[in-house]
Amino acid sequence: MGFATNTSHQTFDTDVKVETPESIDLHARAAGPVPRMLAYTIDALWRYLGLAIVLMLISFMGDAGIGLFLLISFLAEWFYPVLFEVFRDGQTPGKKCMDLTVVNDNLTPVTLGTSLTRNLLLAADFFPAFFVSGIICMTLTGRFQRLGDLAAGSLVVYKNTQERTLSLPECEAKPSPFPLDIEEQIAITEFTQRHQKLSAGRKQELADILQDCLPTKGEASVTFLHSIGIWLLGGQR
């Protein structure tokens, strides 16, 4: 994933870019077959659990109960995803667990028509067994769309829920002793901002790449790079 303007790696990228009427590019990450299959499995479990409960509740109602059960199982089979996708921001319970959401391919929320199209065509994606058609179609299309998604013009993307604040390492800001071009500046600021996600060993390893240019060695070189990063981000000396 990335906001890089470089196009060479876009063939492999799952990034979906959409230009909005406000003339900016929105980014989202398309979700692949595995998380979607897991989401489907969770949904299927919920559905069968619900149907089992309904069956228990109406078992004493005789023939009318059977009718009611058939009616409910029909709705559960065809309209369970539609209901959630339209009224719950494109998320069935399974998709919510996997942090996925269904959107139109211009990244606007799904409408009833879109959701109905993609979910009725789930029957085609299932053919001949266990979603073989859907999985083949997903792997062949760049944005992991199954047949229903292609026909409806919908996408399944990750719903990002990232931490809101980011702490910077505690060291004083220092200007860089040598000139840095823009790519180098970005590399150093990213290195500084990701200090909590990287293990100490990995930080050291990354800093050692630059050991020939840095005046310090060992752990001090990591701190040295961090202070340059803080200065680049606008920290005061």
Next chain:
Amino acid sequence: MKQQQFEQRYHQDWEQLEQQLEGKSQSLDQDFPSRYRQLCHQLALAKHRRYSQYLLERLNRLVLAAHHRFYQNQLRTSSSRSPAWVEFLLWGFPQSIRANAVFVYWSMGLFLVPLFAMGIATYLNGELLYSFMPAQDVHSTEYMYDPVTNSGWREPDRDSTTDLMMFGFYIKNNIGIGFQTFAGGIFLCLGAIFFLVYNGLAIGGVAGHLTQLGYIDTFYPFVVGHGAFELTAIVFAGAAGLKLGCAIISPGQHSRVTALRLAATDAIQIVFGVFAMLLIAAFLEAFWSSSSTIGNSIKYIVGGCFWGFVIVYFVYSGRRHES
């Protein structure tokens, strides 16, 4: 401007907007559109200045949420006051059927030709149905419509709970078949053709077989009423499926994916209508066709009216509103 200054200058705006978006209330402030535009501008600026990934992701996430909220109501605006689905049932549905007449005729042919062929064949040859259906099914069908046994829908002790059970069964079974016929069309029409031909053969076969046995007064009064909605709905579901398949086979000026998209937008309208028709059919089949207190002549007359209504509805309804 350095990144931290940028963040300091705007972080209050962003936090306010985040809080606004988390609230589920539909009505946002009057200034939401201008806030949204400012946010878009800030994202563009941040990208241009090559601020760090972390900030870009945060802004992108916020813009995405605001974009969702901003464009959530993409419903088509209508000049009249009636809701869209009333308009759709009054004239939208017959209009879309007429607009796709080619597919409807093909679908009708694929359904009716096997139906009549099989009907005539089983009428002439009393044993032919056994080679198409398991003997058990043939026997149970015969038993259901046997005028002597008083079984099936004429069972004397059949009560309203049985009707309700059959209603559930017809909904699940028939509407499911309708949806599958539509969905199957995406495989180059093959799925839709299969379901149309198969159902034609089955329905025609049973009708011919029962006619040849002389069960006319028990079979036809039962099917005439709901048949008006059910048989036409099968044909329309097939037409919707054929439309999908044809978009892939012959996309015309568009790419295949675009053609499929456009066809599906149209076809789903038909499927909405098919759903409504099959609901009516299931209701009639469970509560009207199966009623043993209503005389056969009344069933024929009312059935005839249903057919007349369906034909007039699809041929004439909404002509005035057609552009």
